[in-house]
Amino acid sequence: MPHRTAPPLRPLFQNGRRGARPHRASRSSHHARSRAQRKAVHVTDTILEMRDITKTFPGVKALQGVSIEVERGQVHAICGENGAGKSTLMKVLSGVYPAGSFEGEILLDGQPVKFSNINDSEEAGVVIIHQELALSPFLSIAENIFLGNERSKGGFIDWNKTNLAAAELLQRVGLKDNPITKIVDIGVGKQQLVEIAKALSKKVKLLILDEPTAALNDDDSAHLLELIRSLQAEGMTAIIISHKLNEIKAIADKVTIIRDGQTIETLDMHADDISENRIIRGMVGRDLSTRYPEHESTIGEELLRIEDWTVHHPLDGSREIIHQANLNVRAGEIVGIAGLMGAGRTELAMSVFGHSYGTGISGTVYKRGVPIKTNTVTAAIDNGIAYATEDRKRYGLNLLDDIKRNVSGSALGKLAKWGFVNGSEETTVARQFLKNMNIKAPTVNAVTGKLSGGNQQKVVLSKWMYADPDVLILDEPTRGIDVGAKYEIYTIINALADQGKGIIVISSELPELLGICDRIYTLSEGRITADVPRSEATPETLMQYMTQERETPVNERAQVRS
């Protein structure tokens, strides 16, 4: 396909109704400016400009005046910590958050656009490929490529046309498989390529890739980056969101860093010699304020130790998710696990807790130096281990039921005699938690589905506190809850440590780990890369360990395994 120049204006933007918008003045002034720029610098040509984007969710400002400018034919990377606002920005751009639900302006080819859904943005040539692939597993490659965009005649699909067109697209992305192959029968790397083929079928001019290599192995990643480069050579513009700084360094022309919902800076990867450290500094550079309660840990004997813990992917038994992890936690100690999305944090915790994740799990768990079995959730709980999930709605709570029954859920046996639960005692217990944890609900009979995120999290914590474990693994304990409730949760965590429990906190927020932990493990691609005491931990060092690549190259590892 030849490189498309700016398409003719869509009639939508020519009618008078649109012209009446207050942005009119700024738009025309922008026109003048960009025309002037184009004259001055011939090579640059802005395809996309997002101006002063502010997106507010109830209680949270996810984006505050973010601006970004993408030049035609370039690969533009967006970097930032988890939760910095990258995905929100892309959702604003692709119309997932419709025009009007945010403030600010999007200009595509110099023209303001208002997308009210994904179809709008795709029609305008902006296609996003999400981290979780959106392919239908039991349909063929060709069917997936043209899903919702079928090659049909009179309501019936023209299979020859479909498969032929699919084959052409597959050739463009370098995939040799037959278009009638089912998605389940090809690997994740190839699926990613199918997604790109699907995007190409939509006459894409701006391709957005959200963490495209997160689930890929090294070879597939390399192939994907190569493909992006060749598409770029054909004139495609791409925005790539990635945590893998080496990839960004290899492929991006420019990098925009977002932190706490604000644009920090845009670096030109060609102009200066930008190091990975330079990017890291931009991503984490922020002060630790007094958002964390003061706490001095009294550390005692070792409670839990995990040795040589290796876990494989539940569906793909040859893929290692966790590789020979070693860690320990002592009484009264708060230990953090830091890692980027996809590093295997949750997988590590859930595989320890009752083998709830993964297959081919090997390694040993020691409790006070004695090896224990944790292969079922019951065994883990009986051995004094608790795991509070990062996804409380999906894994943590029965949202249909009330507070008291959720609180008693994991230790119902403590309230029961002859198999029957003592309802009064249950109520008493739940009322105590309601009061001590400051759960804001009228009574313990309130249905948990109606509580706010912070209060739901407190119910989950109450449940595990009532089970009275020795070691608590808290996965993203403050995700999606407001600052005030966060402080309360930190206080609770400190109190639990003071009771002599060992606490493991998994978090995407480095400041949080630095604010509350005594020691922080960093996890990168399933490997524990460092064990950093609080005194030595800085955001920069942690980020370095978190992005550290495997030391052994791929083929060498294969030899070791075989």
Next chain:
Amino acid sequence: MNALKSAASYLTGQLRQIGLFIALIVIVIFFQVTTGGITLAPINVSNLVVQNSYILILAIGMVMVIIAGHIDLSVGSVVAFTGAMAGVMITQWHVPWPIAVVLCLVIGALVGAWQGFWIAYFGIPAFIVTLAGMLAFRGAAQIALQNQQISPFPEGFRSLGSGFLPAFGSSGYEPLTMILGFAAAAILVVTAFRGRATRRKYQLEDEPFAWFMTKLVFTVALVMYVALLLASYNGTPIVLVILGVLVVVYSLVMRSAVFGRHIYAIGGNALAAQLSGVKTKRVTFLLFVNMGVISALAGVVFTGQLNLASPSAGNGFELDAIAAVFIGGAAVTGGIGTVPGAIVGGLIIGILNNGMSILGVGTEFQSLIKGLVLLAAVAFDVFNKRRAASARK
């Protein structure tokens, strides 16, 4: 004014329960009028209880299965199979009937264990496993009976389905039934007040006193009225006693036994239940064993009542039981439902069947009307949920 407002908001919160009761009353009154008073005649009330007993028994097991997020399509065939085995054991092998009854329940448990194994440990959806069971156990019933009907059954066995508690007194109101009625009413009053007192102690009571009393007076009056009607006919049907015990025991199990609570937990969020240490597979397995035993009991009662073991017995019972459960307010997605709700749902279906039969409505229209009632009940549920959800926003 404020009290009135809070009372009104409480009542709208209870719209589903109230609606169910009002529907039951409206249907009863409707048939009482249209049948010219036959519906509430003592003999008909007695028949109503006896003839619907097996559906109500099945509904108790079914509501538990549905709360857990599963379904059981095989219960009708299991009724036929266990009834057939009872016939074979009693009339061909000459097993004493009480032993045959126990063996039937054991067979039911084994049937449930078979299905529970595939569902819980093998991970096949209950819909498929019990659909297979529906076919297979129908076949097993036909094989056991060699496609013949077996009859008659001994007196004792028959009385399980159609007998009455021994009557005292020769005329007027039978005293034992009245005593049982009073006892049931007294227990209702005592437990209601005790429950209210505990809730007040924990400041959990949000039920307006007037509503509490209305409900209580209404239920007590209903119990006494039914007792009076039964007493003026043949007395207490034995199957009503069986049913009463089942309702009390299973209500208790579902409300406060660890097993029952685990069933709600699995239905509400199976992943969360498992990560809370609930042995989800074992609970699911036991749930189906229980359903098997309950189906066998229904099979025994039904066979005794007809005095006949037939290969076609229990055809369509699963659908009546499932309909009863959903009319009684259970959620298709699991996690929500109650034993008393399922019983009221079963009664609504039973009274519809009974009333329409008396009126001489053809089976085609009976089926049509039952279908519409089921749809209306669930539509009301969905509407209610949506209203509540939008009120929250």
